[in-house]
Amino acid sequence: MTSVADETLAAISHVPNALGRFGRYGGRFVPETLMFALDELDTAYRGAIEDPAFMAEFHEILNEYVGRPSRLYFAQRLTAAAGGARIYLKREDLNHTGAHKINNAIGQALLTKRMGKQRIIAETGAGQHGVASATAAALFGLSCKVYMGVEDIRRQELNVFRMQAMGTEVYGVTSGSKTLKDATNEAMREWMSSVEHTHYIIGSVVGPHPFPRMTRDFQSVIGVETRQQCLDQIGRLPDVVTACVGGGSNAAGMFYPFVDDAEVELVGVEAGGRSLKAGDHAATLTYGQPGVLHGSYSYVLQDPDGQTADVHSVSAGLDYPGVGPEHSYWKDAKRVRYCNVSDDDALEAFHECGRLEGILPALETAHALVETMRVAAKRDKDDVVVLCFSGRGDKDCAEVARVMAAKKAK
Ligand SMILES: *Cc1c(COP(=O)(O)O)cnc(C)c1O
DSSP states (O other): OOOHHHHHHHHTSSSSOTTOEETTEEOOOOOHHHHHHHHHHHHHHHHHHTOHHHHHHHHHHIIIIIOOSOOEEEOHHHHHHHTSSEEEEEEGGGSTTSBTHHHHHHHHHHHHHHTTOOEEEEEESSSHHHHHHHHHHHHHTOEEEEEEEHHHHHHTHHHHHHHHHTTOEEEEEOSTTSSHHHHHHHHHHHHHHHTTTEEEEOSSSOSSTTHHHHHHHHHTHHHHHHHHHHHHHHSSOOSEEEEEOSSSHHHHHHHGGGTTOTTSEEEEEEEEESOSSTTSOBOHHHHOEEEEETTEEEEEOBOTTSOBOOOOOSSGGGOOSBOOHHHHHHHHTTSEEEEEEEHHHHHHHHHHHHHHHSOOBOHHHHHHHHHHHHHHHTSOTTOEEEEEEOBBSGGGHHHHHHHHHHHHHO
16 A cells, blocks of 8 residues: 555656756746755755655654545536536545645644744735745744735635634735735745844745646645545545646645556636726736746746736736746646636635535635536536635625625616
C-alpha cells in the first residue's frame, strides 16, 4: 500500500523544469533582490518534499486538523435536475476554514518554520486565503499580516473579522482597483524588504518559480484523493472533472493527478462577469494574451497598450486578471478546456444548490457548478462528472443578499 503522501510525491515529479517553466510559461520575472530568496525557497522546498518527516507532518495536520480526506459526495438532486450524468462533489468546503486554501497555507507555513522564519505575509481576495494563512499562523505561532484590497474588505467583512480575531493584521490596499491584483502587488513589494525573516505565502498557483509548482503540489492532495475515491466508490475514473479558475489553485490541485489519464476530460471555469466586454469579466484564458504579471509569464488580461486590464466578477476569488502558468500550458496543449460563466448564472446556481442539496457553495464554486450542470445534461446517465467544490458560501451570503436586493430595486 502506498500512502497519499507517497502518491502526492509520485504525481508531482514531471513539470515544471528546473527554471520553473511549463513549456513557454512560468519562470521568474522579478527584481534582482528577490532572486536569492526564490533560490533559497526552491532549495528548501525541494529538500522538504524529499524529507519523509516533512511530508508525514503535512499529511498528519491535513488529516487531524483540516479534516481530510474530504468527502466525495454523490449529489442526487443536482443529478436529477441536470437530467444526465451523475454529479459528484469533492467537498473542499468541509475543510476547516471552509475552502481548499488551507491545504496550501499549512504546507507553506510548515516550510516557513523549516526555513527558520517567524513571520508570514499573504494577499487575499475573497478573504479565504487570508483566513487560511491567519489560521496556519496561529497554529504554528507565526506572526501574520494580510494584504487585502479595500473593495474586498467591504465585500468580505466576515473574513476580515475572522483574520483579526486570530491575531492577524489586515492591511487595506487602496491602490488601483482595490482588489486582489493590487493586494498582490503590495504584498510582493513588502516582501522585497522583509524577505530575510518573512515568508510570503502566495494563495494560488501564480507568482515566480517555485510558487506555481509548490502551491499545485500542496493542493494535489485534492486530485489524489478524488482519483482514489472514484476507484473505490464507482469502480473507475470519472469521465469529466470540473473546477473554477481564479489564479487556478483548486483546479490545478484537482486536475494534476488526472493529467496523464487521457480519457478524463478536464474543464476549467473562469468568471464571465456581467458581460464579455473588456473590464466586465475575468476570463483570462479566453480573452487574455501572454504577458508578465506578478513575476510570471502567463495569459494576462491586457488593454490595447499591454497594461493589465481592470476585471470584474461577482466573486472576489475569481476577480483576477492573471492565471497560473501551468493552466496556460494546459490550454495551449489542449489538455484542459476553459470556458466562462456569468455573474447571473453563478448567482442562480448558488441558490439552486442550496435548495436542492442543502449546500451553499462559495460564489467561485457556483461558477463551476453551472458548467457542471451543463456538461452533465449533455451526457449519458452512466457517465460521471466530478466538481471540485472549492468552498462554502457562508462568506458570500451578505454580498449575495446585497446584489439580489439591488437587482430587485432595478
Ligand atoms: C480563492 C478561491 C477560489 C479561487 O482561487 P483558485 O486559486 O483559482 O482556486 C475558488 N474557490 C474558493 C472557495 C476560493 O476561496
